[in-house]
Amino acid sequence: MGARTGKEYLERLSRHSPEVWIGGERITDVTKHPATAPAARELARLYDLQHRDDVRDFMLFPSPTTGEPVSTQFLLPRTHEDLLKRRKMHKLWADATFGLMGRTTDFIGAMLTAWCASARFFGESADRVRAYFAYVRDNDLFLTHALADPPVDRSKPPHAQPDPFTYLGVVRETEDGLIVRGAKMLATAGPYADEILVWPFSLRRYTPEDARYAIAFAIPTDSPGLRFICREPYGGTDIFDHPLGSRFDEMDAVAVFDDVLVPWERVFINQDWERVNRIWEINSNAFTGHQTSIRLLSKLQFIAGLAYRGTQMVQTDQFPHVRDAIGEITTYIELTKAAIIASETEAQPNEDGILFPNVRPLFAIRNSGNRWYPRVRELLQLIFAGSLLYTPARADAFASPIREDIDKYMRAAEASAEERAKLFKVAYDLAVSSFGGRHELYERFYAGDPMFLRINTQYLLYDFSEPLKLLDDLLSSYSLQDALNQLRGGVA
Template identity: 40%
Template sequence: MSASQRYRSRLQDNRNVWLNGKRVQDIARHPAFQASLLDLQDHPDTKDELTFLTPDSGVAAHLAFLVPYSKEDLKRKERAYQIWSDATFGMMSRLSDYSRSLLTGWYARRHRLGGKDDQFAQKIERYYEISRDQDWLSTTALHDPQIDRTKLSSEFDDPYTHLRIVRETEDGIIVRGAKMIATGAPYFDEIFVYPFHRRSQGDERYASMFAVSVSTPGVHLVCRESFASDQEQDHPLSSQFEEMDAVVIFDDALIPWERVFIKEDPEAVWTMRQDPVVTALSQQPTVVRLLSKLEFIAAIGHELAKTIGADRFLHVQEKLGELIIQVETIKSLLLYAHDQAQPTVDGVWIPAVEPLTTARNLGSRYYPRAIEILQQIGAGGFIQVPSSLSELSGPIGTFVERYYRGTETSAEQRIKLFKLAWDLIGSSFASRHELYERFYSGDPVRSYAIQYANYDKDPLVEQVWQLAKSNTRRESS
């Protein structure tokens, strides 16, 4: 049985997925959830670049699960991320490589994380091996519902407005509340749940970390409106690469003890969130995906301008140059992160965190700007597109051929290109992507401020004070 077949068989597990007011009965066949890249893991051209043989079980596991013990291991992981990202033009942001990399980081650092729980290492090790060998797809649900952001979790009248433990049993913890945004959760196997931001000591009850199976009784996934199109010719991106987002509601769901990694320990959760190995390994795939996405946009921008003859104008060339600068900047940061990779005291090799963090932060501003540039290049041409490509073969086909052609392209080619670009900049699918790129790694203002606060500024300012002291000595002499 192929990886894709095994995956689809796992979806028949009676999970509670809600869309348009109804419970989805057959998630594997529902048109809003059609997406799979797993066949690439079995394809002879890509299998060796996507998988590695585990030393203990001999399973061909995805390289996201590989603990890197050399620079070459890091490069192999990066190549695996690139294959999946390029296959979707960077448009699918949660292909499970991010959450799998989180898990791999926890596993690599299992003896240094977990706080007061002396069973953390054992639990993580067992869960990691099962996830790796079963090829589980996973995602995260880290944020609280936006009800009243002026209040701490413990300040709500209903203590279960945000997710917390109701009670403990012999089998595990019973949890109630909600988390957002679990991208891909309706058609994945597992969800990692913990608070994204640091909890105060008064909010200990809301500072737990666990993994939950999507099919767990009492777990409900409430989907947003689907942006998937069933018209591939007219909507080439949203018909193939729509990924669903969902709010996860826990209605007294039982989480077994072996899946409870940290219980009501804000410092342990925050230490895990800030761990350099976990951070570096999980940021690597997100930057690889960003690069694929920006390369795709740069290519579309170039073709848009060329198709209508606008590439000859200086102000358009400047905008196209900006797209290239975006690509080369992220590419350079990724290369630098790999070049500056170092082993930790545990022997685990990690890419340099600072350039990866820089790339992620730039992405929150690069992507909206890249979309704006496409809008400016195509301008009114995005409105000069027939409702369907079928117009070419209809009664007014000769008119369409005459008035919709490009500088050196046929009407069909030009229409297809502009429909592709519109799917990227103007559709509901496009709006979701812009929102996602702005905020998927948190509030960009906070992210920039955190990078400033954490940055080692001493080497920068040292030369300033050396110069100041030198001037003082010269004045006194």
């Protein structure tokens, strides 16, 4: 099949809509329901982008198996030019959604790239992983994933939960595959995905008693017994009053598995608690960190443009504290950009010659972005202040008897009331609305608990050889005897 168009994506999603619940309502076709259709259309637009004539050279490449053009998100990089091609692909999609859709399909595409490149880790299932990667690549599938366990009782391990299938685990093995039961969180973009990739992500190390929960697999999202329970949607509103929430609500959902069959060819880890404890060896963060840093770059650039234009519109850009605040945002932009380039420049090949971006600068951004983004959202609130609330409630106010009041009192220095409202509704969506609050929560926690993430990546796994060499160079350059000689008037 090769790289899909937006039309092909929507048609397949309509035919294979997963079981999606919003409150007590079951959504039978996510491409048509007002709460989910807008984001589906935005994702379809991304699929169309990869076919644009002026970007095809870096958005697509020939499939090694079929020769058809496939998405660059699946390119196994062997040169620095390949890494640059991947970066350009990620950036085009991130820019198209202003960095506001954190789980566009190139995130899991990046993860599967690492899985394929590190397929040996999976032992007897290595060929299954390679085959699945090729299947997803050649059919240009959209994947979500669910890793974390439900927060029922985090003080207890998986096997000690109130119900043995609170966490997703194996009920039994059959001739056809595994029967699994339980829940996983949080399947962001689950309602829009063709398939779901599941594997355990936990700060707690697995034990033999937890073996049934030590599984990794992928199945179609419309598999019998699988359903998605969604949070409150932000989509379905009008585009003028909620220009971001009305389009880019990628939805978060709990994935519930009610005795779901996972065929053997889709089982990548089967009740192997020791392998799950070593799953970090895949080094998928090298590729997902590359993609997420690029997405964060787009998001920060978008917000910097919003802050710059908005303060110009109401002429607060002249004040030093406003300039300092915007300068803080642009600082984060340049640090993110530098880390992305450093990860590519310092990339190293694995034993098969596949280049892995250097994960250290990417970890640094991941461990900083979860602090930067809440600060950036706060900066929007500080520099715009009451202006964030100084807009009419709905667009229909411009077609009402109070239009004259709006035009007079809600204009800006050099902009009409309509122009001002249009821009500040964007700022409101990010800085004040529920949609904006969800984004702050997302950036804080999408990669895991920020504290333990920093402890693991910036301390336990950090290479201190260079810092320690500098210290040792200094300590070895003098001695106590040197100091005593100096005190006695000798020559040091």
